[in-house]
Amino acid sequence: MATLKVPASVASPAEDCEQLRKAFTGWGTNEALIIQILAHRNAAQRKLIRETYAATYGEDLLKDLDSELSSDFQCVVLHWTLDPAERDAYLANEATKRLTCSNWVIMEVACTRSSFDLFKARQAYHARYKKSLEEDVAYHTTGDFRKLLVPLVSAFRYEGDEVNMMLAKSEAKILHEKISKKAYSDEELIRILTTRSKAQLNAALNQYNNQFGNAINKDLKADPKDEYLTLLRATIKCLTCPEKYFEKTLRLAINKLGTDEGALTRVVVTRAEVDMQRIKEEYHKRNSVPLERAIAGETTGDYEKMLLALIGHA
Amino acid sequence: MATLKVPASVASPAEDCEQLRKAFTGWGTNEALIIQILAHRNAAQRKLIRETYAATYGEDLLKDLDSELSSDFQCVVLHWTLDPAERDAYLANEATKRLTCSNWVIMEVACTRSSFDLFKARQAYHARYKKSLEEDVAYHTTGDFRKLLVPLVSAFRYEGDEVNMMLAKSEAKILHEKISKKAYSDEELIRILTTRSKAQLNAALNQYNNQFGNAINKDLKADPKDEYLTLLRATIKCLTCPEKYFEKTLRLAINKLGTDEGALTRVVVTRAEVDMQRIKEEYHKRNSVPLERAIAGETTGDYEKMLLALIGHA
Numbered sequence: 001m002a003t004l005k006v007p008a009s010v011a012s013p014a015e016d017c018e019q020l021r022k023a024f025t026g027w028g029t030n031e032a033l034i035i036q037i038l039a040h041r042n043a044a045q046r047k048l049i050r051e052t053y054a055a056t057y058g059e060d061l062l063k064d065l066d067s068e069l070s071s072d073f074q075c076v077v078l079h080w081t082l083d084p085a086e087r088d089a090y091l092a093n094e095a096t097k098r099l100t101c102s103n104w105v106i107m108e109v110a111c112t113r114s115s116f117d118l119f120k121a122r123q124a125y126h127a128r129y130k131k132s133l134e135e136d137v138a139y140h141t142t143g144d145f146r147k148l149l150v151p152l153v154s155a156f157r158y159e160g161d162e163v164n165m166m167l168a169k170s171e172a173k174i175l176h177e178k179i180s181k182k183a184y185s186d187e188e189l190i191r192i193l194t195t196r197s198k199a200q201l202n203a204a205l206n207q208y209n210n211q212f213g214n215a216i217n218k219d220l221k222a223d224p225k226d227e228y229l230t231l232l233r234a235t236i237k238c239l240t241c242p243e244k245y246f247e248k249t250l251r252l253a254i255n256k257l258g259t260d261e262g263a264l265t266r267v268v269v270t271r272a273e274v275d276m277q278r279i280k281e282e283y284h285k286r287n288s289v290p291l292e293r294a295i296a297g298e299t300t301g302d303y304e305k306m307l308l309a310l311i312g313h314a
Numbered sequence: 315m316a317t318l319k320v321p322a323s324v325a326s327p328a329e330d331c332e333q334l335r336k337a338f339t340g341w342g343t344n345e346a347l348i349i350q351i352l353a354h355r356n357a358a359q360r361k362l363i364r365e366t367y368a369a370t371y372g373e374d375l376l377k378d379l380d381s382e383l384s385s386d387f388q389c390v391v392l393h394w395t396l397d398p399a400e401r402d403a404y405l406a407n408e409a410t411k412r413l414t415c416s417n418w419v420i421m422e423v424a425c426t427r428s429s430f431d432l433f434k435a436r437q438a439y440h441a442r443y444k445k446s447l448e449e450d451v452a453y454h455t456t457g458d459f460r461k462l463l464v465p466l467v468s469a470f471r472y473e474g475d476e477v478n479m480m481l482a483k484s485e486a487k488i489l490h491e492k493i494s495k496k497a498y499s500d501e502e503l504i505r506i507l508t509t510r511s512k513a514q515l516n517a518a519l520n521q522y523n524n525q526f527g528n529a530i531n532k533d534l535k536a537d538p539k540d541e542y543l544t545l546l547r548a549t550i551k552c553l554t555c556p557e558k559y560f561e562k563t564l565r566l567a568i569n570k571l572g573t574d575e576g577a578l579t580r581v582v583v584t585r586a587e588v589d590m591q592r593i594k595e596e597y598h599k600r601n602s603v604p605l606e607r608a609i610a611g612e613t614t615g616d617y618e619k620m621l622l623a624l625i626g627h628a
Contacts (some may be wrong), residue, residue, distance in 0.1 A: 119433065132472045134465075135509040146501070150509075151448075154468035156436045184537045187460070195464075196448040218443045 001141065003276035003312035004041055013052040016041070020049070021202075022055065029068045031302040034175055038077060039309035043273060050081070072261045072303040079269045088113065088121035089128055091266065094141040103145050103231055104138055105266070110152040111238035112245070115159055122153075144228045148235065151194035158197040170237065171196070172207035179219050184229055192259035193235060202238070202240055213306040243275055250291065259298045264307070272310040280311060317590035320356055323536040325326035327366040330355070334363070334378075335371065343382045351390060357398055360485070370538035382429035386617040394624065395582045402427065405441055406579065410454040417459050418547055419580070423464040425552035426559070429473055430496070451539055458499040458542045462549065463507035472511040479517065479608075485510070486521035493533050498543055502592060507549060516554055541555045557589055561596035564605065573612045578621070586624040594625060 011019070018035050023030035023037075043051065053061040056212040065077055079087055088109050095105035110118060134154045141149055162222045171192050178186040192204065209218050217236055222229045237245040245265050251262035271279055283291040296304060308314050318458040325333070330522050337344035337351075355363065367375040379391055392457060393401055402423050409419035441449040448468045455463055485506050506518065514526050531550055536543045546578035550560040560581050585593055597605040606627045610618060622628050 034554045053497065097368065121468070125473075126470075126472050130472060130474050130476050131610075132470055132509060132511070134469065135472065135511075138505045138509045147507075150465065150505075151468065152471070154465065155434070156440075156446055156468070158440050158444060160440075162444050191452045191464075195445070195446060197449075288516050 001275045002273045002278045003280065004040070004042060004272045004310065005312055005314075006045070009277065010045065011037075012047070014056070015047050015051045015062075017056055020053065020061070024064055024068050028218070031069070031073065034065075034069075034077065035302065035309055035314070036305050039306055039314065040082060046081055047083055063167075072254040072265065072299070073306060075261070075271060076265045076303060076306050076310075077263060078271075080306075083124070084117065084270070085120035085124040086128065087138055087270065088117070089124035089133070089258065092121065092125065092133055092271075093136065096136040098140075100134050101140065102295070103149060103227075105142065106149050107152060107235050108238060108245075108249075110149070110155065111235055112242045114121070115155070115157045118153075119156060122270060131180070146189055146230065147187075148194070148228075151190065151233070155194055157195070158199055158200075159200050160197065163199050163203040164199075165207075168200065168203035169206045169211070171204045172211055175204065175208055175216060176219075177252055179216070184232055193232075193239070198239055205240060217260075222227060243278040245280050246271055246275075246279045247286055250279070250294075251282060254294050254298050261299075261303075264295070264299075268307050268310050276311055315588045315589045315591045316423070317594065318354070318586045318624065319628075320359070320624055322356055324355065324359065325351075327359070327362040328370070328462060328623065330363050331367045331370055331375075334367070334375065334498075338378055339383050341363065345383070345387065346619075347627070348379075348391065349616065349620050349623055350384075352395060353620055353628065356472035362393055365623060369544045385614070386579065387620060389575070390579045390583060390620050390624075391616060392587055394586075395622075397438070398431065398584070399434035399438040401584065403447070405526075406435065406439065406447055407443055407450065410450040412454075417455065418548065419461060419465050420560075421466060421549050422552060422563075423550055424463070424469065426556045429469070429471045432467075433470060446599070454521070458507065459545070461499050461501075461504055462508070462542075462546065465504065469508055471509070472514075474511065475513050476511075477513050477517040479521075482514065482517035482521045483525070485518045486525055487523055489518065489530060490526050490533075493530070498534075498546055507546075509555070510522060512553055519554060557592040560585060560589075560593045561600055564593070564597060564600060564608075568608050568612050575613075575617075578609070578613075582621050582624050590625055595597070 011270075019033060019037055024032040038046065044081050053059070062078060062081060065081060066074065067126045083089065091105055093107050094100045095102040095109075108123065113121065122133050123133070129136070134150055137153050138146060138150045174188050175192060178184070178189040183189065193201065196204065205216050212219075217233050220229060220233045220236070224230060234245060236259055249263055253260035253267070267279075268276070280291045284292070287294065292308055294309060295307050295311070299307060303314065324435060333347060337347040346418060352360065353359055354567045362373045366391045367373070376392060379395060380388065383391055385563060387569065404424050405419055409416040409423075423435065427435065436447050439445070442567070448464055450536075451467050452460060452464045488502050489506060494502040497503065509579050510518065519530050528531075531547050532545060534547045534550070540561070551562075563577055564581055567574035567581070582590070582594075597598065597608070601608065606622055608623060609625070611623060619628065
């Protein structure tokens with residue numbers, strides 16, 4: 001399901017570090033070499049490279065990348081080189097800051113990671129920011145957004161396949177009742193969405209569809225200006241079919257006048273080692289054009305090359 | 315700070331298992347031998363004993379203890395032998411069941427464990443109950459209790475000493491404002507109590523005292539029949555001075571007509587390896603009688619012996 005391509009035989013971390021060091025020296029930076037190495041190493045390998053680099057040169061690889069590269073290419077390489085848990089902590093922290101705030105990104109991190117990966121992001125958040133993720137989310141949000149986002153980032157959902165069908169039926173009914181009354185931030189509705197396992201939630205939503213004739217997100221269709229309702233729909237999508245959520249996020253990022261590089265980078269970097277293959281299939285199906293062609297049409301240079309490498313085209 | 319006494323030289327897990335096996339066989343059970351072994355092994359050692367026992371005899375030590383022992387003694391030995399994370403999961407699960415429900419125990423587990431120990435309890439909860447702790451707490455509580463307990467059990471508080479004094483001052487003001495209005499389940503008040511690190515919360519409560527002339531729990535003094543308010547006060551106590559909270563819990567358990575063995579067992583078993591020394595000091599100071607004497611006065615037989623061993627008197 002991942003699109004990351006790691007060569008069958010990989011250079012040692014020491015060799016990779018030496019090559020990267022070479023890429024930084026002399027006239028100009030050798031971006032192609034940086035892509036050739038970093039875009040073809042998995043998270044564990046990148047971690048070793050960072051550790052080896054620090055031990056060998058006494059410097060932080062991320063800092064050197066930061067000073068050698070620029071603009072969107074810099075951004076994608078830095079995000080990619082970070083450990084996934086640190087990256088999630090970073091993304092979530094940026095999303096709680098005033099100038100870069102995004103309820104959307106907070107929700108995405110909370111809902112599309114495995115329970116343990118979300119926990120590792122919370123640990124990385126402690127280490128880096130000397131605060132807890134939920135503390136910042138709670139402090140920087142208000143009203144309905146807080147009611148939804150704080151339990152989402154604090155959840156440690158059960159991940160087994162077991163489903164209680166009686167419960168699914170009764171909770172489908174609760175969801176329908178609340179939605180009929182437009183009580184979108186009702187505490188029972190939020191309880192169900194934020195605490196149930198994804199399997200259990202899925203069963204409840206199937207029951208919803210069976211009993212009431214509509215998919216829940218159809219009943220939640222609403223004014224795109226209602227920001228909370230839009231987030232609520234995206235939450236359900238993330239929890240039940242993340243590849244569709246990411247397809248749409250990529251579509252909007254690519255089709256946007258001027259391209260939303262932030263979103264494009266985020267999705268590619270966070271999903272390349274997870275489910276980018278499925279996302280690509282969804283993208284092609286929905287847009288009648290392969291993702292790599294869409295990305296190539298909207299980006300250029302090393303940024304384009306890095307993105308294409310991460311989605312498996314290099 | 316622990317009261318558990320482990321001998322300088324401990325028998326091997328295999329030897330311990332052999333002795334325990336002997337204690338179970340023949341006419342009657344050798345309770346003294348069980349106490350001699352289990353009440354003097356730390357959590358890691360008890361875990362090894364359970365594993366060795368299962369590997370050697372193909373049986374679960376807990377099941378054998380369960381069938382050999384009875385009544386309060388059985389209960390304290392079983393609780394003690396469990397791994398702390400499993401024990402917390404068990405205590406919390408019992409506390410969400412209709413017949414044994416206790417908002418008090420849920421709060422105690424959530425507020426007096428370290429952040430990582432609470433997380434380990436949540437993991438143990440998944441493994442044992444195929445559900446998440448927060449899921450059950452949210453499902454089995456309502457209203458103000460749910461608003462407080464769900465974020466408490468979901469928290470992963472930062473544990474560093476860093477304190478933001480500006481924030482402490484502003485949040486002291488928020489707390490005072492809400493309490494003056496008797497808005498005890500206000501979402502800002504709950505946010506502060508459930509997300510801030512214990513150090514940060516303590517700073518805010520010191521500021522509260524400085525700025526408004528009263529300790530917060532004095533301002534929360536109220537009708538003991540108001541169950542939510544009583545729980546809120548206990549929450550603050552657990553977060554800021556757990557030894558006082560546990561002293562009081564022991565005092566009430568011991569002084570109760572008929573003794574509350576459940577609470578007595580729970581506090582002794584969960585704190586013997588943590589801070590029972592401090593709790594004993596608090597108890598002696600507050601009741602003018604040493605805890606061991608108070609326990610000896612209210613309990614008998616093997617149950618008494620086991621409790622006394624765990625609090626360091628054997």
